[in-house]
Amino acid sequence: MPLLTWTERGLYCPRGDFYIDPIKKVAQAVITHAHSDHARRGSKSYLCSRAGAGLLRHRLGQEISLQTLPYGESLKVGEVALSLYPAGHVLGSSQVRIEHRGEVWVVSSDYKRQTDPTCAAFEPLRCHTFITESTFGLPVYRWPDPSHVLEEIHRWWSANRNQGLTSVLQVYSLGKAQRLLAQLNPSHGPIAVHPNIMALLPAYRAEGVAFPPLISLADADVIRVRGQGMVLAPPGIKSGILDSLKPLAFGSASGWMHGAADQRGQPMGFVLSDHADWPGLLQTVHETGAESIGVMHGFVATLVRYLTEQGVHAWPVVARAG
Amino acid sequence: MQRFTELMRNLSSANRAESARASIIAYLDVAPEEDATWAVYLLTQFHGPRWLSMAQLRAWVAAETGLPDWLIAACHRSIRDECAALSLMLPEPAASQCLGLRQIMEERVLPLSDLPVDGQESLIRQTWRELPAEQRHWFNRWLTRRWRKPRHQSTLIACLAERWDVSEAALASRLLQPWTPQQRSLTSLMQECQGDQAMPGLMRPMPFQEVLLWPEAEPLELLGDCADWLCLEHWHGPRMQLIRLRDHVVGWTEQGAWLIDLPDEIQRPAKKLPEGSILLGTMTAWNRDQSLPVDPARMRVEPAFDVQADMKPKPRSRQARTSSWVYMVHDLLALEQQDLCDQPLATRRALLDQCLGSIGETAGLRHSRIVPLREWREAEAYLEQARGSGLAALRLLSLPAASLPTPAGTRDWLLRLPALRFRGVLMQAHAVNGSNRGKIERLSLGVWQNAQLVPAAHVAPDLPAEDLSMIAQFVRENTVERFGPVCVLKPQLVFEFACDAVVPSRRHKAGFQLLRPRLVRYCVDAEPNSAHHVAQLTEQMIPVNAAKETPLRPRVERGLFDEM
Incomplete structure (x- = not known):
């Protein structure tokens, strides 16, 4: 019997009777990280890394039944030994390692290989079966050095400030926003954040992540940001709360900005992703030494075919359902 | 090249003229002159030939990366822009060589036309290994004729004019003429512009007067007495101003395109016009005393190309040879560098008759015929009768009014053929x-x-x-x-x-x-x-020889003065 199998409720471990990032309500859910496509309400009990507990409670409510596990510690669940290791995706993101009678399976969930000051770095784990994500599983996705991207963002900010524009950088509220906030240089000007982003910061601060002085867009003195500051806001927010800060210059930081070099009229794109790029995926597959690779999320068929042609036993996780 | 790439990125995302202006000024401040010359050329003139097909480029990317064809196709589907996809697949260079824009254009792009395929492959793959992805992207676009000039050409002209203290009109006029960075540097171009400013009455295109379509349901009697109106034939084709300037003739279409290389049949007689004349009319395809119905919005125009001296003009196709272009003149907007727009229409028409009379009857430059009307219903009857002749509409001009500047209520109407x-x-x-x-x-x-x-x-x-x-x-x-x-x-x-x-x-x-x-x-x-049914539509078909369908293809510069 395989240690993990795909069911209509998500990735299930029959020997431990738990689900990993279930898509429906279950009795026991192991949550890899607090993004809404991985952490869903309604399950009876949750297990996540100790570092990710604050974010998970913020997302799912303080009343949830939550057990935490420090990275690297093992927990006996049913017949298997379960342990969590850093995935480097966002604060508290974990790879799930399951061991049963010497056989080891690892579920990477979302992960990245680049450095991020807001979360522990990804650790490649030796295993027999590795289930990887493939959000950016195409050779066109190769991330530039994040320090260069950060320099570009600061240059853009300065150029906007010189023209009297408020820089508005559209980023995901959880993960990307905090990663950037922790690295933005406040000497360039005041920094404001959308209330949705602000609400997540206490969980980060509780884990020792430091941020520069920030103003909430809901505060009255946000007007200080106008014409010189940087605003971090979730994608799609273009007016309303930003109206008092006009004129605005929009930018966007995401892995999907790759290949958008001459898209006219689009915001300034900065290639910054919290996922592994193509070389990162292949490097990880190699470093795990796994005999079998399950692929989920994103360009599944492409990565499976490529790995198969390279002589690796690869299979799509969802297609195995049933 | 790195600076040019940044400029392109800034121009693409600039949503205000001020942002574009700041980016252009920042680029001109730091770029070496030879690179800035090429940048101005690329942003205003360059189209380039298709040195390579995308299939060739794909094959060489496959050879360079070792990726299978199906994976390259999958990348294209994901990114959609094939030039961008191919650029991103290639590995990043270990250390960027910092090639200049001039160096890339003159040493990596232009020599391709003299190289055999093996030589082209080797040069291109070598360049890929030296450039980062974003620079490869533009390089690939130049190779495959997928280069799109960004917006903000007018902002560029304004920045250059301010920097070198030349008038925008003089600069626009200079950029209008064919030039290449190999022949002229930016400084020499600007010096020529400064010389131009000394010339009196430098010509620019005039704004096009608004013409409104007469609503089909409304009776023409609402316009008053038909004796107060001049009724002209209006042919299919782009409305265009024909400008006789210095030693050449250029066209400026209502859609904002410069037609630099006008067909000979128009250019030859137009060169006999007095210096500094601007005619207003319609450029139409013509065959055997009949106008071919060319839809201006669908007219095929080949982009200008003059980067290489050895580029030969494309021979006319067999179909194209059977037809010719005719410029049907409606009005005279300027004569000998004197603006006539404040003159009454009758005066302008008289001067136009004189002008066209002086150059004699020509096939390519014709007077748009006046339709004598005694009563309005004759206009509708005339249109119905002329449907098969390729006539597009009748243009009604108010006789006592001046053509420009446009009065508060427009006085020009276009009476289209009933749909x-x-x-x-x-x-x-x-x-x-x-x-x-x-x-x-x-x-x-x-x-x-x-x-x-x-x-x-x-x-x-x-x-x-x-x-x-x-x-x-x-x-x-x-x-x-x-x-x-x-x-x-x-x-x-x-x-x-x-x-x-x-x-x-x-x-x-x-x-x-x-x-x-x-x-x-x-x-x-x-x-x-x-x-x-098809048969019901073919009953209404204009009897035109199928061989006359394809109009000639004049060179066109699109968007140079988009924001004028």
Whole structure:
């Protein structure tokens, strides 16, 4: 019997009777990280890394039944030994390692290989079966050095400030926003954040992540940001709360900005992703030494075919359902 | 090249002229002159030939990366922009060589035309290894003729004019003429502009006066006495100002395109016009005393190319040789560098007669005929009678009024041929890519032929919002097959569409092409069987020899003065 199998409720471990990032309500859910496509309400009990507990409670409510596990510690669940290791995706993101009678399976969930000051770095784990994500599983996705991207963002900010524009950088509220906030240089000007982003910061601060002085867009003195500051806001927010800060210059930081070099009229794109790029995926597959690779999320068929042609036993996780 | 790449990135994302201006000034501040010259050339003139096909480029990327073809195709599907996809697949160079823009254009791009395929491959792969992805992207675009000039050309001209203290008009006029960075540096170009400023009465195109379409339902009697109006024939084709400036003749179309290399049949007689003349008229394709119905919006114009001295003009096609261009002159806007726009129309027409009389009768430059009207109904009768001749409309000009500046209430009207109306069945919907993804961009309507639908009209979905949402839902639920953005639909919805004329065509499955097709309405209760048949449309066909369909292709510079 395989240690993990795909069911209509998500990735299930029959020997431990738990689900990993279930898509429906279950009795026991192991949550890899607090993004809404991985952490869903309604399950009876949750297990996540100790570092990710604050974010998970913020997302799912303080009343949830939550057990935490420090990275690297093992927990006996049913017949298997379960342990969590850093995935480097966002604060508290974990790879799930399951061991049963010497056989080891690892579920990477979302992960990245680049450095991020807001979360522990990804650790490649030796295993027999590795289930990887493939959000950016195409050779066109190769991330530039994040320090260069950060320099570009600061240059853009300065150029906007010189023209009297408020820089508005559209980023995901959880993960990307905090990663950037922790690295933005406040000497360039005041920094404001959308209330949705602000609400997540206490969980980060509780884990020792430091941020520069920030103003909430809901505060009255946000007007200080106008014409010189940087605003971090979730994608799609273009007016309303930003109206008092006009004129605005929009930018966007995401892995999907790759290949958008001459898209006219689009915001300034900065290639910054919290996922592994193509070389990162292949490097990880190699470093795990796994005999079998399950692929989920994103360009599944492409990565499976490529790995198969390279002589690796690869299979799509969802297609195995049933 | 790194600076140019940054400039391109800034211009693409600039949503205000000030941002574009700041980016251009920042670039000109730091770029070496040789690179800045090439940048100005690329942003205003360059189109370049197609040195390579995308298939060749794909093959070389496959050889360079070792990636299988199917994976390269998958990347293209994901990124959509193939030049960008191919650039991103290649590995990043260990250390960037910091090649300059001039170096890339003169040492890596232009020499390609003299190299055999092996040499081209080696040069291109070598360049790929030296450039970062974003720079490779532009390099690939230049190679495959997929270079698109960014917006903000007018801002560029304003920045250059301010920097070198030359007038924008002089600079625009200089950039209008063919030049290459190999012949002139930016400084010498600017010095020439400063010299130009000393010349009196430098000519620029005049604004086009607004012409309104006369509503079909309204009686012409509302215009008053027809004796107060001048009625001119108006032919199919782009409205254009013909400018005789220095030793050359150029055209400026209403759509904002410069026609630099006008056909000989127009250029030759126009050169006999007095220096500093501006004519207003329509450029139309002509064959055997008959105007060919050229739709200005669909007229095919080849982009200008003059980067290489050895580039030979494309020989005219057999079809093109059978027809010729005629410039039908309506009005004279300037003469000997004197603006005539404040003169009464009658005076301008008299001067125009004098002007055209002085150069003699020519085939390429003709007076647009005056239609004598005693009463308004004669105008409608004239149009109906002229449908087969290729006449597009009658233009009504108020006799006592000056042409420019435009008075508060426009006094020019265009009386179009009464539209031909048909019913067709919706066959295909073309979805939009990019930021408006999912919206319907174009609808294909079909008519019946032997119990089968044949595509007849491709129209923009200019319909009320509720009809559009109904169509969008219909497309979602009734698509039987997809070809990229094209959804093939179940033949159920019937629309009424209109056109100006039905023209024979060998390239269209139905055997005809519609001129200026447009959507009229959604026929709510109509059954697909109620749509028209091919035979009913061909009855209305203008008898034109199919060989005359393709008009000549003058060189055109599009967008240089977009914001003027």
